[in-house]
Amino acid sequence: MNQALEVGAQAVVSLDGIEALIAALAAQGYTVVGPSVRDGAIVYGELTSLADLPAGWTDRQEAGRYRLERREDGALFGFAVGPQSWKRFLQPPVETLWTAQKTEDGYAITAPQKPAPKYAFIGARSCEIHAMAIQDRVYCEGPYRDEAYAARRNNAFVVAVNCSVAGGTCFCVSMQTGPKARAGFDLSLTELSEDGRHEFLIEAGSEAGADLLRQLPHQLASKTHLNIAEAVVARTASQMGRSLDTAGLKELLQSNPNHPRWDETAGRCLSCGNCTMVCPTCFCTTVEDSSDLGGASSERTRKWDSCFTLDFSYIHGGSVRNTVRSRYRQWMTHKLANWIDQFGTSGCVGCGRCITWCPVGIDITAEAAAFRAAGTAKEDRHGES
Amino acid sequence: MNLAPHPDAFVPQLYRAGRVIRELHDTVTLEFAPLSGPRPAFEPGQFNMLTVFGVGEAAISISGDPSEETAFVHTVREVGAVSRAIAKLEAGAVAGLRGPYGKGWPVAAAEGSDVVIVAGGLGLAPLRPAIYRILANRSRYGRVSILFGSRNPADLLYRHELEQWRQRLDVEIAVTVDHADASWRGNVGVVPALIRRAAFDPHDTVAMVCGPEVMMRYTARGLLDAGVAGERIYFSMERNMKCAIGLCGHCQFGPDFICKDGPVLRYDKISGIFAVREI
Amino acid sequence: MESLERILKEHPFFAPFAPEHLQLVTGCARNHRFAAGEYLFHEGAPANEFFLIRHGSVALEIAAPGKAPVIIETLHDGDIAGASWLVPPYRWMFDARALELTRAIGIDAACLRGKCDADHDLGYEMMRSVLTVLQKRLQATRLQILDVYGRH
Numbered sequence: 001m002n003q004a005l006e007v008g009a010q011a012v013v014s015l016d017g018i019e020a021l022i023a024a025l026a027a028q029g030y031t032v033v034g035p036s037v038r039d040g041a042i043v044y045g046e047l048t049s050l051a052d053l054p055a056g057w058t059d060r061q062e063a064g065r066y067r068l069e070r071r072e073d074g075a076l077f078g079f080a081v082g083p084q085s086w087k088r089f090l091q092p093p094v095e096t097l098w099t100a101q102k103t104e105d106g107y108a109i110t111a112p113q114k115p116a117p118k119y120a121f122i123g124a125r126s127c128e129i130h131a132m133a134i135q136d137r138v139y140c141e142g143p144y145r146d147e148a149y150a151a152r153r154n155n156a157f158v159v160a161v162n163c164s165v166a167g168g169t170c171f172c173v174s175m176q177t178g179p180k181a182r183a184g185f186d187l188s189l190t191e192l193s194e195d196g197r198h199e200f201l202i203e204a205g206s207e208a209g210a211d212l213l214r215q216l217p218h219q220l221a222s223k224t225h226l227n228i229a230e231a232v233v234a235r236t237a238s239q240m241g242r243s244l245d246t247a248g249l250k251e252l253l254q255s256n257p258n259h260p261r262w263d264e265t266a267g268r269c270l271s272c273g274n275c276t277m278v279c280p281t282c283f284c285t286t287v288e289d290s291s292d293l294g295g296a297s298s299e300r301t302r303k304w305d306s307c308f309t310l311d312f313s314y315i316h317g318g319s320v321r322n323t324v325r326s327r328y329r330q331w332m333t334h335k336l337a338n339w340i341d342q343f344g345t346s347g348c349v350g351c352g353r354c355i356t357w358c359p360v361g362i363d364i365t366a367e368a369a370a371f372r373a374a375g376t377a378k379e380d381r382h383g384e385s
Numbered sequence: 386m387n388l389a390p391h392p393d394a395f396v397p398q399l400y401r402a403g404r405v406i407r408e409l410h411d412t413v414t415l416e417f418a419p420l421s422g423p424r425p426a427f428e429p430g431q432f433n434m435l436t437v438f439g440v441g442e443a444a445i446s447i448s449g450d451p452s453e454e455t456a457f458v459h460t461v462r463e464v465g466a467v468s469r470a471i472a473k474l475e476a477g478a479v480a481g482l483r484g485p486y487g488k489g490w491p492v493a494a495a496e497g498s499d500v501v502i503v504a505g506g507l508g509l510a511p512l513r514p515a516i517y518r519i520l521a522n523r524s525r526y527g528r529v530s531i532l533f534g535s536r537n538p539a540d541l542l543y544r545h546e547l548e549q550w551r552q553r554l555d556v557e558i559a560v561t562v563d564h565a566d567a568s569w570r571g572n573v574g575v576v577p578a579l580i581r582r583a584a585f586d587p588h589d590t591v592a593m594v595c596g597p598e599v600m601m602r603y604t605a606r607g608l609l610d611a612g613v614a615g616e617r618i619y620f621s622m623e624r625n626m627k628c629a630i631g632l633c634g635h636c637q638f639g640p641d642f643i644c645k646d647g648p649v650l651r652y653d654k655i656s657g658i659f660a661v662r663e664i
Numbered sequence: 665m666e667s668l669e670r671i672l673k674e675h676p677f678f679a680p681f682a683p684e685h686l687q688l689v690t691g692c693a694r695n696h697r698f699a700a701g702e703y704l705f706h707e708g709a710p711a712n713e714f715f716l717i718r719h720g721s722v723a724l725e726i727a728a729p730g731k732a733p734v735i736i737e738t739l740h741d742g743d744i745a746g747a748s749w750l751v752p753p754y755r756w757m758f759d760a761r762a763l764e765l766t767r768a769i770g771i772d773a774a775c776l777r778g779k780c781d782a783d784h785d786l787g788y789e790m791m792r793s794v795l796t797v798l799q800k801r802l803q804a805t806r807l808q809i810l811d812v813y814g815r816h
Contacts, residue, residue: 097395097396098393098395098396098397100438100481102438105479106399106401106420106479107399107438107479107481109396109397109399109481111393111395111396138632139632142630142631142632142645143630143631143645144394144630144631144632145394146394146632147393254639254640257658257661257664258661283632283633283634284633284634284635285627285628285632285633285634286627286633286635287442287627287628287633289436289438289439289440289441289442290439291438291439295438295439298438298439300395300436300442302395302633305627305633305634305635307634311625312625312635313624313625313635314625315623315624315625316464316465317464320624320625320663320664321663321664322663323663325663326662326663326664330637330664334637337640338637338639338640341640342640342642505812505813506812506813507813534813535813536811536813536814540813561738563807563808563811563812563813564734564735564808565734565735566731566732566733566734566735567723567725567732567733567734567735567761568732569735570763571738572721572738573723573724573735573736573737573738574737574738574804574808575804575807575808577804577807578800578804582740582741596812596813597812597813599807599810599812600807600812600813603803603807
């Protein structure tokens with residue numbers, strides 16, 4: 001049990017091992033977070049034990065549709081992804097930036113002094129790990145760093161899960177973000193739950209992961225285990241519900257701001273912003289200042305925002321993006337094209353959440369295909385002279 | 386566990402308002418000096434985020450002389466709740482300030498060339514620091530023209546200063562207004578019309594433009610028609626700003642973040658999306 | 665007459681004109697000098713002359729009762745003062761007041777219109793050049809109406 005396990009080592013654990021994993025992380029002071037069934041969906045919350053995991057549940061996802069179904073086995077991770085992503089822990093929906101108290105000759109400002117939480121994420125999918133890396137680039141690699149995000153991120157212990165089920169709206173293969181997690185995890189699990197077995201191939205992805213693995217009851221992985229795990233991943237990769245051809249897509253979208261397709265989609269889009277809430281890479285926030293009635297203390301809060309709100313682009317007198325058409329165009333062009341100029345990669349990881357959770361079932365892969373099929377529409381610039 | 390103190394880009398520094406000058410019926414200029422520590426240096430064209438505690442925060446261009454080191458000077462027009470609150474600050478009031486942010490005017494890169502500065506309305510404020518720096522290093526530039534348009538004579542910003550600059554023999558100043566009555570002895574007409582009469586070599590000129598977007602669009606057309614290359618025309622763009630540090634997504638203009646890729650942007654790089662509605 | 669032709673040729677409006685057309689036009693032209701405050705023409709008066717400004721500045725104004733006149737536009741060297749002489753009913757639509765000492769060319773409108781009727785090539789050149797100026801004026805006027813500096 002105390003073999004010299006290095007980074008990259010692969011072992012096998014049973015359900016007991018997973019239970020021990022959760023306990024060991026909790027003992028190390030981590031807030032262990034992972035999937036559970038709640039309110040008809042699989043959502044991320046605190047895990048106290050193995051029993052909290054959605055054993056025997058799977059999801060059926062389609063454009064605008066999400067339902068849970070019982071599986072025939074008791075697989076712990078036999079589903080795709082739920083409406084939430086890990087961004088709600090790394091970049092909380094509401095955060096106090098600072099408070100100010102009125103003093104005799106001015107104000108005293110205090111930034112929150114709480115230490116950053118230590119999260120252990122159980123069941124992070126490859127697409128989600130890519131999404132975290134994308135948000136790392138946004139928050140940590142620009143001219144200004146979000147230190148609070150960086151601290152939460154540094155503290156996070158990531159237990160990846162290689163998907164055994166492809167969702168109806170998944171297209172990580174097209175985006176080259178899965179289904180196998182290749183980096184960005186401390187431990188990764190591949191659930192082997194067929195042919196009467198129920199065990200997990202576990203791989204150490206970091207020193208911290210190797211350390212933890214040494215404490216868990218495990219056996220060394222055999223060739224059979226490795227083969228089965230590979231087959232699971234390969235099968236998932238072949239069952240993607242969607243695909244997205246990204247070749248030349250950036251130029252296609254950036255050079256067609258007046259394509260008639262935008263009008264077509266605008267006719268369906270409710271501008272509800274669901275897609276931005278469920279998307280694991282969307283990072284837009286707003287700030288609100290508030291004070292008590294006497295003006296003695298005030299605070300600034302940062303909250304999740306969405307480019308679909310009307311006043312997102314408000315400048316004295318009106319919003320720049322007044323129409324739904326312009327706001328949908330902004331979101332999709334940013335996600336699939338402008339993001340590449342800004343951060344070097346696409347903003348999309350192919351998780352399919354925006355397709356599943358859109359109330360009218362707008363499908364970003366279908367939209368991209370529509371642009372491609374229609375070819376380049378004639379540029380229609382509004383009068384320049 | 387105590388996080389080691391480090392500058393948090395979200396937290397304002399405390400500044401005290403000093404001199405307040407009423408410029409126009411809805412516009413004031415204020416000075417802000419830090420309560421402690423030195424005032425950071427800034428480049429012409431940059432902006433600060435000013436906080437009135439309990440009201441909110443707004444992006445305001447720095448409009449003062451960059452060679453002056455004790456205070457930030459801001460010219461504020463009352464257009465909303467926050468700008469109104471800033472404009473009503475009295476000398477001695479304490480406000481919050483984050484900055485300076487953004488990419489400024491190509492003042493150094495323009496050395497050796499003619500310079501045409503085209504301002505519309507409050508657009509003269511973010512250009513004023515560039516004018517100060519150019520005039521302080523006048524011999525490094527060719528011909529310098531300042532073209533300024535406003536709504537009417539009562540709304541001419543920095544009128545006293547414009548008159549002083551006009552007294553110099555090495556700067557051309559042309560002013561025009563959209564409307565006037567006969568008591569106005571100056572020009573009536575739009576800013577682009579001033580371009581045709583300004584003296585500059587279109588093949589070696591840097592143009593710096595700031596004003597309402599419509600005015601900037603037509604000014605660009607006027608400059609291009611006069612033969613100035615798109616790569617030598619610079620605009621200062623404005624969009625909704627919340628964080629000013631590239632993390633909140635609000636100020637995006639195509640792929641550019643106005644807060645960190647701008648606010649000064651080169652015309653040829655943005656001319657494509659500049660012509661698109663609602664971008 | 666010869667020096668007047670040279671003066672005409674120097675004015676930007678006539679720059680694209682062929683020499684033979686310039687000669688025709690010169691026949692109807694004369695020099696003008698307006699002191700500061702002097703009116704070139706008044707609203708409602710017959711538009712008898714086509715004015716081209718050589719040096720100086722002229723304010724185009726509209727007078728309203730009880731108020732000081734509103735200046736719509738200021739014209740300078742190289743500009744022309746309107747096109748009412750070319751379009752019926754040949755009446756000026758606003759006042760034109762010299763803001764400073766202004767030298768202008770005045771071309772007799774009836775004479776010029778007659779020459780345009782007789783020589784359609786000249787007429788075409790006149791129309792084209794005047795239209796170009798008016799189109800720019802129209803754009804500028806639209807921008808002024810937009811009130812871009814006003815509070816939105």
